[in-house]
Amino acid sequence: MKPADNQAKERLCSLCGLCMVNSWSVKESIQGCVFTIGWLGKQEVAVFGRERAQDDPDEMLFGISRERFVGRMKNPLPDIQFTGIITSIARKAFETGLVDAVATLHRSPEDYFFPMPVLARSTAEILASGGSKPVLAQTLASLEKAYKQGIKRLLVIGASCHVQNAREFQRRFPYLRDVELYVVGIPCTDNVNPKHFRFILSKISRSHETVRHYEFMQDFTVHLRHVDGSLERVPFFSLPKEISSAELLTSCCRSCFDYCNSLADITVGYFGAPLDIEKMYQWVLVRTNKGEELRKLIAGELETFPETSEGDRTAFVKQYAKKFRGDGKDEMQMAGPMSIEDGLHMAERLYQTGPRGLEFVRYAIETHLIRNYYFVKENYPQLLATLVPKHVHRVLEAYELKP
Numbered sequence: 001m002k003p004a005d006n007q008a009k010e011r012l013c014s015l016c017g018l019c020m021v022n023s024w025s026v027k028e029s030i031q032g033c034v035f036t037i038g039w040l041g042k043q044e045v046a047v048f049g050r051e052r053a054q055d056d057p058d059e060m061l062f063g064i065s066r067e068r069f070v071g072r073m074k075n076p077l078p079d080i081q082f083t084g085i086i087t088s089i090a091r092k093a094f095e096t097g098l099v100d101a102v103a104t105l106h107r108s109p110e111d112y113f114f115p116m117p118v119l120a121r122s123t124a125e126i127l128a129s130g131g132s133k134p135v136l137a138q139t140l141a142s143l144e145k146a147y148k149q150g151i152k153r154l155l156v157i158g159a160s161c162h163v164q165n166a167r168e169f170q171r172r173f174p175y176l177r178d179v180e181l182y183v184v185g186i187p188c189t190d191n192v193n194p195k196h197f198r199f200i201l202s203k204i205s206r207s208h209e210t211v212r213h214y215e216f217m218q219d220f221t222v223h224l225r226h227v228d229g230s231l232e233r234v235p236f237f238s239l240p241k242e243i244s245s246a247e248l249l250t251s252c253c254r255s256c257f258d259y260c261n262s263l264a265d266i267t268v269g270y271f272g273a274p275l276d277i278e279k280m281y282q283w284v285l286v287r288t289n290k291g292e293e294l295r296k297l298i299a300g301e302l303e304t305f306p307e308t309s310e311g312d313r314t315a316f317v318k319q320y321a322k323k324f325r326g327d328g329k330d331e332m333q334m335a336g337p338m339s340i341e342d343g344l345h346m347a348e349r350l351y352q353t354g355p356r357g358l359e360f361v362r363y364a365i366e367t368h369l370i371r372n373y374y375f376v377k378e379n380y381p382q383l384l385a386t387l388v389p390k391h392v393h394r395v396l397e398a399y400e401l402k403p
Ligand SMILES: Cc1cc2nc3c(=O)[nH]c(=O)nc-3n(C[C@H](O)[C@H](O)[C@H](O)COP(=O)(O)OP(=O)(O)OC[C@H]3O[C@@H](n4cnc5c(N)ncnc54)[C@H](O)[C@@H]3O)c2cc1C
Pocket: 080, 081, 082, 083, 084, 085, 086, 087, 088, 104, 105, 106, 115, 129, 130, 131, 132, 133, 134, 135, 136, 137, 139, 157, 158, 159, 162, 186, 187, 188, 189, 190, 191, 192, 215, 268, 269, 270, 271, 272, 282
């Protein structure tokens, strides 16, 4: 039996934390779960009053927004791989009384990269929540604490599965109905189960124990910042095959169709921003009135810049799509891992000639939508119609892929 078949027998679950509590039943948590009711569609209408326009190419891929820009904190927070826009928003939202608590993550004492859900109720607790924990995280377990503590104004920070599940849970059930909910989203893809994380990192880095920041970046390399400040760059093309084996990739992330976290009030990522390892620019999408309120909280502390877009992703996506069309092979995928030196040359060439800024985001989103569509089709055919939002079909059509 293939490992993917093993996983397909299990219910899709991103360990979001909503059903790991006692105050409501697992049945209630699962009823509105994104892996039960599907991505976007009616949930998008519930937030924005409409679904994303299928004839607006950017809205179709990035989701509905009212303002997008590149930005960075003028005074970046320490020990955070980017500049800490999200943590700064959370801090201000708490200190100005806009919210009484923030559902987010601390680092677990067990492992620097493992998350520990926290309902932060002080500035110190909020500041301690910054930085990436690149494994599946039980953020929504804190909704129970908020419920028990009678919190009425709550900020939730999460990946798209957290965001969709939190919003739907609030709509469906009485527990959090009278809570004023603010939501900050991170773009997220290809997260891993904590039990596999150290194995994966040890295969990527020359010294996984000393890694403090770890991110797959726009220059086709993994950036690993070590505790001594040094930066190790490992080209995607030099990664060992075993870390992309079916049992290491989570089925839930391969069944995700919302890379850009489109139901958040504001999304803060990096992949649409120019790459600069000193400035660490970020990409911000303000989506709702509440998102605008959150952005304004840190307006004086933010430097902002217009978005940029360079290159043409089409040939890259077409190349990637080949393996799903059955009329050719993705040569890059077929070849074994390159030496670091060759991989760095390849990454540099692609970065110089390939998609950058918004065009890089379009490339990343389209390739993930295509891959995930065929993953669900093969492994969860009974969920295909439910899980897959409309715009995915437009992407398949654009690359002449069969649904
Ligand atoms: C698995 C993963 C994949 C990602 N992939 C991309 C990507 O492809 N493109 C992109 O632009 N951005 C991606 N991000 C987001 C990126 O790492 C930064 O979080 C984002 O750029 C915000 O930076 P910041 O300095 O403003 O955030 P910070 O101020 O550091 O705040 C980050 C917030 O996110 C929370 N957080 C950390 N890890 C998780 C987690 N696993 N689940 C839920 N919440 C978490 C933290 O607790 C904190 O509240 C990814 C993040 C994760 C965890």
